[in-house]
Amino acid sequence: MRLKPNLLDLPNEILLIILENLDDDKQALAAIACLSKRTRRLAYLLLYNTLSSSALASVSRNFIIDGELPAVSYLKNVVVDNFEFPYVFGEDYIRKHLRTIFSNIDRNERTICRHPPMSKLCLRSFSLPLYSTLTQGVPSVLQHLKELELRTPFPHHEIQLCISLYIQMYSNNLTRLTIDFVGVTSIPDYNTISKLLQPLPQLSSRLQSLRLNLGISQPYRPTEVLQELFDNETFTFTLLNEFYFETTDKIFRLQTFLLRHPQIQALGYRIICSEVLVQPENTIIDDLTVPGILPNIREFTGSLVNALLLSNKESQKRPLKRVRVHCGYITSRAGVLQRQLRALKTANNIQELYLTSSFRGHNLLDITTIVLACPQLTHFGCLLSPSQPTEEYLNHIYFVILRNLLQLEYLELFVNHLDDTSLVQQHTDAIARAAVLNERLLTLPLDIEVRSNFTPTPLVQFRYG
Numbered sequence: 001m002r003l004k005p006n007l008l009d010l011p012n013e014i015l016l017i018i019l020e021n022l023d024d025d026k027q028a029l030a031a032i033a034c035l036s037k038r039t040r041r042l043a044y045l046l047l048y049n050t051l052s053s054s055a056l057a058s059v060s061r062n063f064i065i066d067g068e069l070p071a072v073s074y075l076k077n078v079v080v081d082n083f084e085f086p087y088v089f090g091e092d093y094i095r096k097h098l099r100t101i102f103s104n105i106d107r108n109e110r111t112i113c114r115h116p117p118m119s120k121l122c123l124r125s126f127s128l129p130l131y132s133t134l135t136q137g138v139p140s141v142l143q144h145l146k147e148l149e150l151r152t153p154f155p156h157h158e159i160q161l162c163i164s165l166y167i168q169m170y171s172n173n174l175t176r177l178t179i180d181f182v183g184v185t186s187i188p189d190y191n192t193i194s195k196l197l198q199p200l201p202q203l204s205s206r207l208q209s210l211r212l213n214l215g216i217s218q219p220y221r222p223t224e225v226l227q228e229l230f231d232n233e234t235f236t237f238t239l240l241n242e243f244y245f246e247t248t249d250k251i252f253r254l255q256t257f258l259l260r261h262p263q264i265q266a267l268g269y270r271i272i273c274s275e276v277l278v279q280p281e282n283t284i285i286d287d288l289t290v291p292g293i294l295p296n297i298r299e300f301t302g303s304l305v306n307a308l309l310l311s312n313k314e315s316q317k318r319p320l321k322r323v324r325v326h327c328g329y330i331t332s333r334a335g336v337l338q339r340q341l342r343a344l345k346t347a348n349n350i351q352e353l354y355l356t357s358s359f360r361g362h363n364l365l366d367i368t369t370i371v372l373a374c375p376q377l378t379h380f381g382c383l384l385s386p387s388q389p390t391e392e393y394l395n396h397i398y399f400v401i402l403r404n405l406l407q408l409e410y411l412e413l414f415v416n417h418l419d420d421t422s423l424v425q426q427h428t429d430a431i432a433r434a435a436v437l438n439e440r441l442l443t444l445p446l447d448i449e450v451r452s453n454f455t456p457t458p459l460v461q462f463r464y465g
Helices: 012-020 024-032 037-047 053-061 093-109 155-169 191-195 225-231 254-261 274-278 304-311 336-346 362-372 393-406 421-436
Strands: 050-052 077-081 119-126 147-151 177-182 207-215 244-247 268-271 299-302 322-325 350-356 379-383 410-415 447-453 460-464
Touching: 012 037, 024 037, 053 225, 155 191, 191 225, 225 254, 268 322, 304 322, 362 379, 362 393, 393 421, 421 447, 421 460
Parallel strands: 050 077, 077 119, 119 147, 147 177, 177 207, 207 244, 244 268, 268 299, 299 322, 322 350, 350 379, 379 410, 410 447
Antiparallel strands: 447 460
């Protein structure tokens, strides 16, 4: 008698691939976890893969499952952010539940064989210092991370303790590190930041991505110590291919650091101060004018004038492909933007252009200038102005973009407006009308997304081809 094939006859590796297709359906995974011990272990790998702010309470309260395996032994990523919903996930909420989870991880680490090793910790809190959640020090499970993102305050009376906790999480496994002090209640001085960064090359020699946002400049923050660190030859990362640096101090010079890292392919370099935000087109970063600097650069985030400096370098081995332009809060209607965008004609190797951080957004004239200057674009994104345009205005926007960008593969438009039915319908209808007038959409692949700055999921999604 021939037995019917049984799904559970498959090896664990194949079953896990099948279950990964249900990653967004937590109810289905929870039901599968009830079938048997074997399916429970596999389903828990996905159910408890990532811990977010909203799940802190349930995981800490239901730490032991069936008296056998703790849920946190399956955690791979911990992402806790009270910047996003500060009144929902407040300081007390995060402190209480993170303490429970981390202390239980530390207590059970010696006796429990972790299934996936924890690889990512992202902790963002404007008022909650790191030591308030890691009361027993850094558990061993957080000393072998691959990705670490910290955005926490540095109270002046506990600076040495904060430095120690940060450094304990640097490991030889670490490949991505983000340190951000924007918006936190207590910003460390540059001497403290220098102490944070100095051990990195020795402790995390495999680091591939380093992102630093130094926060708001203050009079008592002398820059000499941190400048000396970046100029020091020992502060070198042989595998670094992504470097993002944001500061409010224009006196920083990263020329020697960048020259020591010719392998960098993605660079973000922003100077954020009132003068630059108003007139970013006049702010040239001298470090980027040095001949032979960053010959392998492929992606740049910053001002347009600096993107063009990198794009037009004859020493480049590979052309600059992706540019994320941070426009100023005040976009001149007197032709400054148009003149700068026309200059993109000299950089016809740029294929992906995203215009962000523009307070006023970009109107029909701006967008027309962009697409005429850059007909080679395959990816394009910007913030629309006005946020609630008329039906005719939207028709013109989509017609101009789809008519002139013949190689376009991805279009991303942002609106400064909450999700509402009328706005979604307006964009849906405008895209449909533009598609009727562009027969190429029937054959070439193209993704279109309309997003709101206030919601994480797209308002409108279209896929052609």
